[in-house]
Amino acid sequence: MLVVMKKKVIEKKIQAVINAIEKKGCAARLLPAGDRVSIGILHHNGLVKPADFLGLDGVKEVILVAKPYKLVSREFQPENTHIKIGDAVFGNGSFPVIAGPCAVENENQVLSIAKSVKNAGAKIFRGGAFKPRTSPYSFQGLGKRGLILLAKVREETGLPIVTEVMDVETFDIVERYADIVQIGTRNMQNFSLLKRAGTSDKPILLKRGMSATLIEWLMAAEYIMEKGNTKIILCERGVRTFVRHSRNTLDLSVVPAAKKLSHLPIIIDPSHAAGERDQVLCLAYAAAALGADGAMIEVHNHPEEALSDGAQSLYPDQFFTAMKTMKAIHAIIEKK
Amino acid sequence: MLVVMKKKVIEKKIQAVINAIEKKGCAARLLPAGDRVSIGILHHNGLVKPADFLGLDGVKEVILVAKPYKLVSREFQPENTHIKIGDAVFGNGSFPVIAGPCAVENENQVLSIAKSVKNAGAKIFRGGAFKPRTSPYSFQGLGKRGLILLAKVREETGLPIVTEVMDVETFDIVERYADIVQIGTRNMQNFSLLKRAGTSDKPILLKRGMSATLIEWLMAAEYIMEKGNTKIILCERGVRTFVRHSRNTLDLSVVPAAKKLSHLPIIIDPSHAAGERDQVLCLAYAAAALGADGAMIEVHNHPEEALSDGAQSLYPDQFFTAMKTMKAIHAIIEKK
Amino acid sequence: MLVVMKKKVIEKKIQAVINAIEKKGCAARLLPAGDRVSIGILHHNGLVKPADFLGLDGVKEVILVAKPYKLVSREFQPENTHIKIGDAVFGNGSFPVIAGPCAVENENQVLSIAKSVKNAGAKIFRGGAFKPRTSPYSFQGLGKRGLILLAKVREETGLPIVTEVMDVETFDIVERYADIVQIGTRNMQNFSLLKRAGTSDKPILLKRGMSATLIEWLMAAEYIMEKGNTKIILCERGVRTFVRHSRNTLDLSVVPAAKKLSHLPIIIDPSHAAGERDQVLCLAYAAAALGADGAMIEVHNHPEEALSDGAQSLYPDQFFTAMKTMKAIHAIIEKK
Amino acid sequence: MLVVMKKKVIEKKIQAVINAIEKKGCAARLLPAGDRVSIGILHHNGLVKPADFLGLDGVKEVILVAKPYKLVSREFQPENTHIKIGDAVFGNGSFPVIAGPCAVENENQVLSIAKSVKNAGAKIFRGGAFKPRTSPYSFQGLGKRGLILLAKVREETGLPIVTEVMDVETFDIVERYADIVQIGTRNMQNFSLLKRAGTSDKPILLKRGMSATLIEWLMAAEYIMEKGNTKIILCERGVRTFVRHSRNTLDLSVVPAAKKLSHLPIIIDPSHAAGERDQVLCLAYAAAALGADGAMIEVHNHPEEALSDGAQSLYPDQFFTAMKTMKAIHAIIEKK
Secondary structure, eight states, X not given: OEEEEOTTOOHHHHHHHHHHHHHXXXXXXXXEETTEEEEEEESOTTOOOTHHXXXXXXXXEEEOOOSSOOTTBTTTOOSOOOEEETTEEESSSOOXXXXXXXXXXXXXXXXXHHHHHHHHTOSEEEXXXXXXXXXXXXXXXXXXXXHHHHHHHHHHHOOOEEEEEOOSTTHHHHHHHOSEEEEOGGGTTOHHHHHHHXXXXXXXXXXXXXXXXXXXXXXXXXXXXXXTOOOEEEEEOOBOOSOOSSSSBOOTTHHHHHHHHBOSOEEEOHHHHHOSHHHHHHHHHHHHHHTOSOEEEEBOSSGGGOSSOGGGOBOHHHHHHHHHHHHHHHHHHHHO | OEEEEOTTOOHHHHHHHHHHHHHTTOEEEEEEETTXXXXXEESOTTOOOTHHHHTSTTEEEEEOOOSSOOTTBTTTOOSOOOEEETTEEESSSOOOEEEEOSBOOOHHHHHHHHHXXXXXXXXXXXXXXXXXXXXXXXXXXXXXXHHHHHHHHHHHHOOOEEEEEXXXXXXXXXXXXXXXXXXXXXXXXXXXXXXXXXTOSSOEEEEOOTTOOHHHHHHHXXXXXXTTOOOEXXXXXXXXXXXXXXXXXXXXXXXXXXXXXXXXXXXXOHHHHHOSHHHHHHHHHHHHHHTOSOEEEEBOSSGGGOSSOGGGOBOHHHHHHHHHHHHHHHHHHHHO | OEEEEOTTOOHHHHHHHHHHHHHTTOEEEXXXXXXXXXXXXXXXXXXXXXXXXXXXXXXXXXXXXXXXXOTTBTTTOOSOOOEEETTXXXXXXXXXXXXXXXXXXOHXXXXXXXXXXXXXXXXXXXXXXXXXXXXXXXXXXXXXXHHHHHHHHHHHHOOOEEXXXXXXXXXXXXXXXXXXXXXXXXXXXXXXXXXXHHTOSSOEEEEOOTXXXXXXXXXXXXXXHHTTOOOEEEEEOOBOOSOOSSSSBOOTTHHHHHHHHBOSOEEEOHHHHHOSHHHHHHHHHHHHHHTXXXXXXXXXXXXXXXXXXXXXXXXXXXXXXXXXXXXXXXXXXXXX | OEEEEOTTOOHHHHHHHHHHXXXXXXXXXXXXXXXXEEEEEXXXXXXXXXXXXXXXXXXXXXXXXXXXXXXXXXXXXXXXXXXXXXXXXXXXXXXXXXXXXXXXXXXXXXXXXXXXXXXXXXXXXXXXXXXXXXXXXXXXXXXXXHHHHHHXXXXXXXXXXXXXXOOSXXXXXXXXXXXXXXXXXXXXXXXXXXXXXXXXXXXXXXXXXXXXOHHHHHHHHHHHHHTTOOOEEEEEOOBOOSOOSSSSBOXXXXXXXXXXXXXXOEEXXXXXXXXXXXXXXXXXXXHHHHTOXXXXXXBOSSGGGOSSOXXXXXOXXXXXXXXXXXXXHHHHHHHO
């Protein structure tokens, strides 16, 4: 349920509504939007009805939210959420690109790649320090040492950093180093991790689970937002299907579908979807044409020697050309 | 197996190789390419070996084809197949668009839509006369009367016509009226229908089966080509997955993957993939950006009254704008 | 809509209701059940309402059928359909087993296998004469010669024959030789073939499409039944999923789900689902335990030399043991 | 790589081999089996070769393990793993059944259900205290209070307890109360949680991920085993497919497929697969017939009032009958 206050209502009246909500045993959540404020009612379990609040001073209307997700819905917030990190804004119609290697391997590697991708126009650098790997015998990432190298990249290039967090135990340290904290596809319904992300002041990049429905994905975002963190970037990275010519099947329809239901920005990761360089380029152009809020692309200076996901990493030269093409495509979409 | 002849070899030597192949109990298939000719050996069942033909006069080399599909493969024909119909060419790097309603309903409807889509830049008109419907109680199409209306559209607008054939019984009549004969998703492995299509002199638009792998799809095209018809346009229309926010999941990765394995042109049908107007537009732009060889889009003058698939049909105005955007995106991709 | 007549109502009253239905421009379909008759109203397109028939003499009640399928639904016919072929009855709680090779190869092969499976307790013999194959270069079956061999098997062993029909062109001849006509998974939505099957007086074994929903499957059966053939046996043979350890994923839940919605018998084909001998045995036992109306199992005297599907064919000895186990399991389920 | 020692070799020789392995920078893992011992070599990264150990005293042979999983493979341990908890043994050919409600709700509920299921023959009690829920607004379980109630059930009925752990933070407390610790489908690739489970001395019930391949599932078990915990019970609970008549699609083929590759016991959870009571019963019988190592079934004294998953919970009476049927079916399979 959503209590919409009249325009420019004073603080005291807002507080009175909050008190009324809490007296009913529910949680209140302030949702400012321009010169008007709304108050979401959470955990109400059918205990309250619109009439309980309609008579209160300063209340304009009470909206029943039909969806299982609330805070992430367009009903709660009709305007797009804008998330600004460094030079990049996600959600305002621009198309910022995140780029970098799958895993941080060494200083030379990350600095070299970071300079290339910055030069090509990337706004944010990506690189894994804690790596979720199917096999316990595969390279598991450099851990804290990787985070330090990422910080060095930021220092030298000015690029903000996105890196994955795998558990609550290492959240503090990842959060300290990262500008955006990524939650990976295998952890999309790791609810303890989502709750911890909800208490962070860093933006969260929430990848879609391998076989998550759109509703489940939005509910995962709702877990984060319910704890107070409103800076969430959704990231589609392909879903698991019967198809065998690509690693996953990129589900581009989810972009317009998510934008219809939610105010959160949504970007595309063509690298993990495709699993193969040639397909990555095609899907990146498709992402730009589609109206996504950005893309995240794997780039490696020596893909053939990469410790993980080499086959899907672009060469720096390819990425340079790809950025020009994506930019040109996006310009057309933007003008539309 | 593929016998590659030397350049500009005379007809008599070619015939000698064909005779040698047939004497071994196999079928020979002539594959001209520029100033060189190759001869495919079909149905050999391991009975022949390269040495059987390497010594023959005029033979340059013998290539073993490792794939289960042969005639449709890049190994057999490295150059893209170009298929020209009216003003449109599929496979030469251009992006011709096929448009029209799901079903032919009446003369006024098809003429009105045809003029709109021609005006917007569509090169070919689509419309179903024989409709495959999940329910026996749904509108099954106008049949022959629909074909006659389509012919009238061609007469009045000059647009070539594509329409679906559902069985061998009606192939003759559909073939007589259509410029391109469509085989639908449910018939992709109707092998009797594929064989009949193989004896047609009309180009075949072969839609991907709802859960067909790329290999199965290429094998279906191989059925057609094995009977002699080399004019096949593949059409991706979405595959069946667990996803529920769209009717099907458009598998864009299949475009670069198919182009790597086969010389056949491949186009995208965003309408059946999406099942919803807003998604259709997004996917159409993605198709243009991806490097597909064209698109097929449903347009209706009164979508809300359409006898089938109204929700996924664009309004003529939307289509007009979409064409401009697709054209601009394709121009960027073309220059690349 | 379903008009339920009173018990033991005379023929003339029934005919009067049929006339009333047809005068409204709809089709009437007689549905006898014990000492009562119902009349289904098809193709009504919302033109008629219960009140149109409620007043007529002999009419007990009028039921609105909410489902898109009608004739196949439990609403139209609450009792199980029983289909008797030779010694076997499908749908009466027994568990008849169909067995035989994937393809008819030669007289010795089919006779040898038929004697084995009969000896083990199989009630019906299966064997493909017209084979739908992914590749045009694979063995396509013996055609009419195969049908003649199947007839010989019937003559010598007394076992009824089930064999697949691939198109309308060969329906007449298949129908002439077969006791049950099989429509394969790739043709489940070959609507022309379904309509032809609807005019046959032979029972139809309708396999589920590779990615068909239950509703689509029932609608395919409805196509057959709408043309007048009520003898339909559904056959689950696995669906296409992301899974890679088996050829298809056998969907056992579809058995109770189909039985809830429809009165048609439903059997299991574990051989095509599994694609591997060991799994076939396990799934066959599961089918017996589940309450399915029978099973269809591939058996070959020399699986390692089979022209198709050798890896999933049981050895005669394995089948003999499997039959004993299935019979014992079914006895427990029956008693329940 | 696996170093197989000769029979009855003395401890000192074993230690010498371990030293040799560790000197090469690899990890050694002792694998006792009857009167023979093998030593697995982990993390070798291609640094060692069989010849490095073949000459050592007491070594019988060195086996290269081709699979990405090692400790869980049949190559490392050909015999079935047996896991004994209370009266139940998983993996020895018996069919122990775990039963109980989805969530612990209150003392009366769990005691009442526990007595019913024990009376019906269940060997272990299940009940969720920490509940992973799609929505942050759904009932999240009683937490520690739920664990205490489960302990009370054990005290009063003697039934061992299985309950789910959701994160590393609460692992200690869950481990303290539970006899078997369950890792749920959404956490199958929560690698931090798997590693923690690997240091536990309690058996782990590892549910298959919603769209996990068999290999990914075995690799998840490998994560646990690599840390030292060898007591792992796999649990198939249905996978996500396009199917809509059941909550998930139970993949029974995975049972024989897993048993071929791994020595770990594997049980079936028909309740979460089906999502609907009638289907649960059918799938439970199928599980017993299939040769699974047990089943886990949801039972509730008042399903219609259950705080979660009521529709798929059996009534106590249904469960009682179902147990008798499963037992009878299993007896047939056992004798086979």
